[in-house]
Amino acid sequence: MDNEMKLEIRSKSCNEAFARIVVAAFASQLDPTLEEIADIKTAVSEAVTNSIIHGYDSKDGVIHINCKLIDSSIEIEIIDYGKGIENIDVAKQPLYTSKPELDRSGMGFTIMESFMDFFSVESIVGMGTKIKMRKEIKK
Amino acid sequence: MLVNYEEHTRTLVISFDGEIDHHSCASMAVISDDAIKKYLPQKLIFDFRGVKFMDSAGIGMIIGRYKQLIRFGGKAEMQNVGDDVKRIFNMVGIFKIIPLAKEKEEV
Numbered sequence: 001m002d003n004e005m006k007l008e009i010r011s012k013s014c015n016e017a018f019a020r021i022v023v024a025a026f027a028s029q030l031d032p033t034l035e036e037i038a039d040i041k042t043a044v045s046e047a048v049t050n051s052i053i054h055g056y057d058s059k060d061g062v063i064h065i066n067c068k069l070i071d072s073s074i075e076i077e078i079i080d081y082g083k084g085i086e087n088i089d090v091a092k093q094p095l096y097t098s099k100p101e102l103d104r105s106g107m108g109f110t111i112m113e114s115f116m117d118f119f120s121v122e123s124i125v126g127m128g129t130k131i132k133m134r135k136e137i138k139k
Numbered sequence: 140m141l142v143n144y145e146e147h148t149r150t151l152v153i154s155f156d157g158e159i160d161h162h163s164c165a166s167m168a169v170i171s172d173d174a175i176k177k178y179l180p181q182k183l184i185f186d187f188r189g190v191k192f193m194d195s196a197g198i199g200m201i202i203g204r205y206k207q208l209i210r211f212g213g214k215a216e217m218q219n220v221g222d223d224v225k226r227i228f229n230m231v232g233i234f235k236i237i238p239l240a241k242e243k244e245e246v
C-alpha cells in the first residue's frame with residue numbers, strides 16, 4: 001500500500017475531533033484493528049490539541065497534518081507555526097505541563113510515545129513544532 | 140451528559156457520553172462543578188458508560204473535579220469504564236485515588 005493525504009485546519013478546538021476522525025478514516029485502508037484505530041485517534045488528538053492550546057495559545061493559526069501509508073504502516077506529521085518548545089526533554093516528561101491551571105494532565109507526549117511505534121518532536125522557539133509518528137498495522 | 144442526585148444517600152452520579160477531549164471537556168467541567176457545589180455530595184460517581192473516546196484531557200478534567208469535591212469532603216468512584224478509557228486512566232494510576240465501583244450485575 002502506498003498513499004498520501006494532506007489536511008490543513010484552523011486551530012479551533014472543534015477541529016480536534018475532525019482531525020482524528022479524518023486520520024483514522026485514512027488509516028482504515030490498512031485494515032487496522034479497533035485498538036490500533038483507537039491508538040491512532042488518541043495520538044492525533046493529543047498532538048492537534050497541543051498545537052491549539054500550547055503552540056497557538058488558543059489563538060488563531062494553521063495546523064498541517066500530513067499522512068502517508070507506506071507498506072503496512074501509517075506515518076503522521078502534525079505541524080504548527082506557533083511558539084515552539086524551549087526544552088523538549090522537560091516537555092516530554094510524564095505529568096509535565098506548562099498549563100496546570102487549565103486542568104492539563106501532562107500526559108499528551110507520554111500517550112503519543114506509548115501508543116505509536118515511532119514518535120519524535122522537532123521544535124524551534126518562535127517558529128513552531130513538528131510531531132512525527134508512525135504506527136505499524138500488524139497483519 | 141446526565142447529572143442525577145439521590146438525596147437520601149447523598150450520592151451524585153455524573154454520566155458522561157460521546158467523546159471526551161479538550162473541546163468537550165470545557166462544558167463537562169462547568170456542569171460537573173455546578174452540580175458538586177449545588178449538592179455537596181458525600182459520594183460522587185463518574186459514569187463512563189456512553190463514552191466512545193477519551194484522550195488525556197479526560198484525566199485533567201476528572202482530577203480537576205475531584206479536587207473540587209474533596210474541598211467539601213466528598214468521596215469519588217468511577218463506573219462503567221470501557222477498556223480504551225481504562226488504558227488512559229491507568230497511565231496515571233488514577234484508580235488509586237478514584238477507585239472503580241464494584242460492577243453491578245447487568246440485567
Ligand SMILES: Nc1ncnc2c1ncn2[C@@H]1O[C@H](COP(=O)(O)OP(=O)(O)O)[C@@H](O)[C@H]1O
Nearest residue numbers: 050051054055091097098104105106108109129
Ligand atoms: N505544539 C506545541 N507547541 C508548544 N508547546 C508545546 C506543544 N506541544 C507540547 N508543548 C509543551 O509540552 C508540554 C507537555 O505536553 P503534553 O505532554 O501534551 O501535556 P499537556 O498538554 O497536558 O500540558 C506542554 O505543557 C507544553 O508546554
Ligand SMILES: [Mg+2]
Nearest residue numbers: 046050108109
Ligand atoms: Mg497535551
